[in-house]
Amino acid sequence: MLDLENIFSDSAKAMKASVIRELLKLIREPGIISFAGGLPAPETFPTEKIKEITSSIIEREGAFMMQYGPTEGDPNLKAQILKLMKNEDDYPFDNENVLVTTASQQGLDMTGKLFVNSGDTIVVGVPTYLGALQSFSAYKANYMGIDLDEEGLITSDLEEKLEAIKKRNEKMPKFIYVIPDFQNPTGITMSLNRRNELLRIAYKFGIPILEDSPYRALRYSGESIPTILSLDKKGYVISMYTFSKTMLPGLRLGWLVSQNKEIIQKLTIIKQGTDLCTPPFTQAIAAEFVKLGHLETQITNNVAYYKQKLKFMLNALEKEMPKIDGLSWTKPEGGMFLWVKLPDHMSADDLFPKAVKEKVAYVIGSAFHCNGKGQNTLRVNFSYSTIEDIDLGIKRLAKVIKDNA
Ligand SMILES: Cc1ncc(COP(=O)(O)O)c(C=O)c1O
Incomplete structure (x- = not known):
């Protein structure tokens, strides 16, 4: 035994x-x-559309789809992702700012691997997405929980706690994890003021922010609020998106994006050791789906x-x-x-x-x-x-x- x-x-x-x-x-x-x-x-x-796209691209680019692909992601899909992001904001991004992932759960795991040594602290909302806690806990993270109110994470509480850590000369948290749009589990959206405050605090204490926004495109009322990524002027933010909630979760496709190319490069190396590449097969289907305007x-x-x-x-x-x-x-x-x-x-x-x-x-x-x-x-x-x-x-x-x- x-x-x-x-x-x-x-x-x-x-x-x-x-x-x-x-x-x-x-x-x-x-x-x-x-x-x-x-x-x-x-x-x-969109079963019928996926069926049509799949058979037509197998004919067109079968050899490419069935082969290994670049760790960074299929350039065709990345081009579509960059276009989608451009529609949202005037991001100055190119291919090197984006890493395609096997959906956002992989992004959570890789960010844990990137930043967390056993016993390090991560700032999270109370409550927050259980799957993120699972990913980070695999790297033996500790948590600094910050309550939410109707405007999202209470940034004044965060600042107070970080000030206290600084005073005690203790180690700062490694990153701040937030789900600013229609948060899982509460449905709460972080106000613009809080997003700006979060960035100010991140800059003040030198802590990166992981912005996870799988539900962003699913807004049913009210005005859209800029992403924390778009407000970031210093490359402190890594954002994660996914096609799971808008296209279909079975494709297992998402992406990580940051102004900070050094972070994306390191994450690419991490990804190589994890699964070599996101399946070119599903990426080709998604790229065509977006290109044809179906998304x-x-x-x-x-x-x-x-x-x-x-x-x-x-x-x-x-x-x-x-x-x-x-x-x-x-x-x-x-x-x-x-x-x-x-x-x-x-x-x-x-x-x-x-x-x-x-x-x-x-x-x-x-x-x-x-x-x-x-x-x-x-x-x-x-x-x-x-x-x-x-x-x-x-x-x-x-x-x-x-x-x-
Ligand atoms: C906040 C949040 N992040 C990440 C995920 C993972 O999504 P996926 O891996 O399907 O992109 C979910 C799924 O429910 C989620 O709610």
Whole structure:
């Protein structure tokens, strides 16, 4: 028998199966309405277009697609990515500012590898994306958690904490991880003032920022706010984007971008050791999809579709939820999630099996807290379920909360 406890690395030993994976196992029973996943609605997938593109480009560039490709990414896809970014802002970027990744989860892992030694600290929101905590924890990171309010990360708290570290002459955090647009899990968008403040603080203390914005294109109301990347004048920001939420997650495609080419070069070397290159096969499909204007159409359609689902869910919450002190939820302007706060004495962790019994599921909010708190919070996804299921699921959730208040 292998004595794996003695053979596994310290990092592997530190890795635990995510709470979400365990919970998701419970909700595979028939009849359960799940607001737990973070999945795009499958009916939005552009199956026919992908079929056509795939067969035509196999004929046209089959040998290229089936071969290994450059670690930096397919130049055709990079050209399309640069065009997409140009439409968004007047970025002065070229190919060397961009690294195509096997979706943004790989970007998180590689950034961890780039910056984190065992015991280093990373600044994260409380709450933040669980998958990022998983990636960074593999490098044995510690966390400095900063609370969010309706304007996003509370930058004055961050500055105070960093001042205190400086005074004690301790080591500064390695980077600041933020999800400024329709954050996973809360749906909160960081205000322009906070984005500027975050940059000012990053410059003051010499800390890079990792801006993760998978939901940015999915805005249903309100005005778009400049990316932190576009506000950065000194090359402190690395941004991550993905085609997962706008095109389809199965392609596993995203990109890292920074004004700072030295960072992109180092990440490219890291990527080489990780998977040599992102699949040329999927990159060629995506490049053609964007080039033909299908992404633009897809985003317009998805925005209209998800906007309707969000509106429906917010109306259902307003109508069905019991009127009890301390119960509230966010009203996001985009993305895929909203965040429910229960009264302090209630626990979404304890409520979970009762919700499953009532045939509705969510993700417990504590899973997104690096500090073990947030037991009275939960995340609800509105992009995946049908309107009928949103209606019924919110009725069930409201009943569970009311019965246990
Ligand atoms: C904030 C955030 N970052 C990264 C990811 C990973 O996305 P992907 O690897 O599909 O691009 C997700 C997925 O839900 C996410 O919500």
